[in-house]
Amino acid sequence: MLVLTRKLGESIRINDDIIVKVVDLDGRHVKLGIEAPRHISVNREEIYERIQRENKAASGAKDQSLKNIASALRDKQQS
Amino acid sequence: MNDFFSHLVYSENDVITFEAGIPGFEQNKKFVLVQIPDYLPFEWLVCVDGSRLRFAIINPLLFRPDYEPAITKEQLQELGIEKAEDVLLYCIVTIRENPAESTANLIGPVVINRTKRVGRQIIIDDDRYSTQEKILKN
Numbered sequence: 001m002l003v004l005t006r007k008l009g010e011s012i013r014i015n016d017d018i019i020v021k022v023v024d025l026d027g028r029h030v031k032l033g034i035e036a037p038r039h040i041s042v043n044r045e046e047i048y049e050r051i052q053r054e055n056k057a058a059s060g061a062k063d064q065s066l067k068n069i070a071s072a073l074r075d076k077q078q079s
Numbered sequence: 080m081n082d083f084f085s086h087l088v089y090s091e092n093d094v095i096t097f098e099a100g101i102p103g104f105e106q107n108k109k110f111v112l113v114q115i116p117d118y119l120p121f122e123w124l125v126c127v128d129g130s131r132l133r134f135a136i137i138n139p140l141l142f143r144p145d146y147e148p149a150i151t152k153e154q155l156q157e158l159g160i161e162k163a164e165d166v167l168l169y170c171i172v173t174i175r176e177n178p179a180e181s182t183a184n185l186i187g188p189v190v191i192n193r194t195k196r197v198g199r200q201i202i203i204d205d206d207r208y209s210t211q212e213k214i215l216k217n
Contacts, residue, residue, distance in 0.1 A: 041099070043204065044204065047186065047202055048202065051103070051184070052102045053103070054173060054184045054211065055102055055103040055134070058173040058174075059134060066121055067117055068179075069178045069181055070117065070118045070119060070120065070121050071117075072179075072215060073120055073121075073142070
């Protein structure tokens with residue numbers, strides 16, 4: 001991992017078009033501002049990992065058991 | 080059921096491209112939407128690039144009518160979405176041991192442009208929702 005030291009208000013640039021700036025410091029909290037093209041998706045790492053984990057759990061689903069809850073939902077929609 | 084998915088009949092026009100893949104499955108980019116009467120309102124997002132990957136999905140508004148994912152204009156533009164009719168909105172379902180406990184991931188809605196046949200799982204950082212939202216309320 002590349003480690004760079006930055007002061008408040010300083011930035012780093014990744015490629016031509018991504019800027020990460022230290023916008024605020026407060027004790028153990030660092031606030032980062034990120035400028036990136038819109039096709040670059042920027043997320044907090046733990047959120048991304050939660051989505052990955054949930055997708056993996058979802059992909060192992062046993063299809064058959066979904067039939068019952070499907071019919072329960074259809075009944076509800078009709079009522 | 081397994082047999083059904085492995086003998087899926089579809090045309091190239093049915094294929095939806097997820098350029099970024101799906102988090103956790105970044106290499107899987109080609110999917111088709113499948114509806115099976117017995118399973119409605121659940122549908123299936125089935126990978127057609129040779130893997131056996133598939134997800135049960137559901138329109139979240141069916142069980143959370145107040146669902147309002149903060150999807151940005153830029154994210155819609157990136158999918159080429161110009162009008163509401165272009166959009167299909169789903170959430171991925173995790174089927175639990177006890178099916179009545181099954182959940183949907185409201186933090187990671189799947190947005191599809193049905194006209195341009197492209198899709199993306201968008202991550203919304205919103206405390207009101209969780210990755211494990213129960214579908215059937217008690």
